[in-house]
Amino acid sequence: MSRLATLIDGKKLANELNEQTKQAVEALSAKGVQPGLAVIIVGEDPASQLYVRNKHRKAAQLGIHSVVKQLPADITQAELLAVVRQLNSDSSIHGILVQSPLPEPLDEHEVTRTISPEKDVDGFHPLNVGLLYTNMKLQYPVACTPKGIMTMLAAYDVPLSGKHAVVVGRSNIVGRPMTALLMQADATVTIANRHTENLKSLTRQADILVVATGVAHLIKAADVKPGATVIDVGMDRDENGKLTGDVDFEAVSQVAGKITPVPGGVGPMTIATLMQQTVELAKWSETSGS
Numbered sequence: 001m002s003r004l005a006t007l008i009d010g011k012k013l014a015n016e017l018n019e020q021t022k023q024a025v026e027a028l029s030a031k032g033v034q035p036g037l038a039v040i041i042v043g044e045d046p047a048s049q050l051y052v053r054n055k056h057r058k059a060a061q062l063g064i065h066s067v068v069k070q071l072p073a074d075i076t077q078a079e080l081l082a083v084v085r086q087l088n089s090d091s092s093i094h095g096i097l098v099q100s101p102l103p104e105p106l107d108e109h110e111v112t113r114t115i116s117p118e119k120d121v122d123g124f125h126p127l128n129v130g131l132l133y134t135n136m137k138l139q140y141p142v143a144c145t146p147k148g149i150m151t152m153l154a155a156y157d158v159p160l161s162g163k164h165a166v167v168v169g170r171s172n173i174v175g176r177p178m179t180a181l182l183m184q185a186d187a188t189v190t191i192a193n194r195h196t197e198n199l200k201s202l203t204r205q206a207d208i209l210v211v212a213t214g215v216a217h218l219i220k221a222a223d224v225k226p227g228a229t230v231i232d233v234g235m236d237r238d239e240n241g242k243l244t245g246d247v248d249f250e251a252v253s254q255v256a257g258k259i260t261p262v263p264g265g266v267g268p269m270t271i272a273t274l275m276q277q278t279v280e281l282a283k284w285s286e287t288s289g290s
């Protein structure tokens, strides 16, 4: 069956954004500043290892100084915090992130709070989350997946003001910051999760539907309003081990107006936005004189 919906091509948009970031890196380097990114990964989770490798490779391609701190799964909380503090005081590093999830029993929240807010390239520090939620007209980092989704919506001329956006998922990485960004764009936002009663009656009302639940193919064609824009943040495996999303792409493509694929949708934009934000943090550190 041929697709009716327009494909929101995250790979293509990510390539365009990366090209802009490369030029911004060159402009900064001409002023004697090379943006620096440090990624901390604890343990050997294969998916996390892949994402971190991709971040490191992309940063190097764009001319960003990139450091990966691979730490053992049995590292103590105190040792991990010491690595973060060392990076906080390293002037060659402008952005620090800790790959999520951390192995048990490490306390991810404490680690996030220990990253200097000026270097918090993931935008997860409570100070930056507070700035986002209070809609401060200041420069601050924002979680890369929702920020990348906003870039995608703008690139495909998706109207937001006055529209009903439904966000399914309330994680700190996607759902909560996504809600704040959509509110800033004057959308009417409903935030739900996989336990929400009558979930499908809500998703059917959405002009913009963002799904980040980790439940493969949760959203079917009947759960989507005809013509809606559907953003799939899922990174799931089907019964054959193939990467798939939270949305039944083939079926929903017959109903939606615009739709992101998995892979090749939100994922590449997350990494491109991380690179963009690393360069922004380097620029801001110059203007703030720190």
Ligand SMILES: Nc1nc2c(c(=O)[nH]1)N[C@@H](CN(C=O)c1ccc(C(=O)N[C@@H](CCC(=O)O)C(=O)O)cc1)CN2
Pocket: 050, 051, 097, 098, 099, 100, 101, 122, 144, 145, 173, 235, 243, 262, 263, 264, 265, 266, 267, 268, 269, 270, 271
């Ligand atoms: N500290 C953070 N941890 C995590 C984040 C984050 O933003 N910050 N997000 C996710 C993982 N993630 C980035 O870290 C991420 C996941 C997936 C992709 C991606 O490009 N996916 C590809 C497919 C890759 C594959 O073949 O498996 C795609 O969608 O095309 C990028 C980044 C959780 N942790």
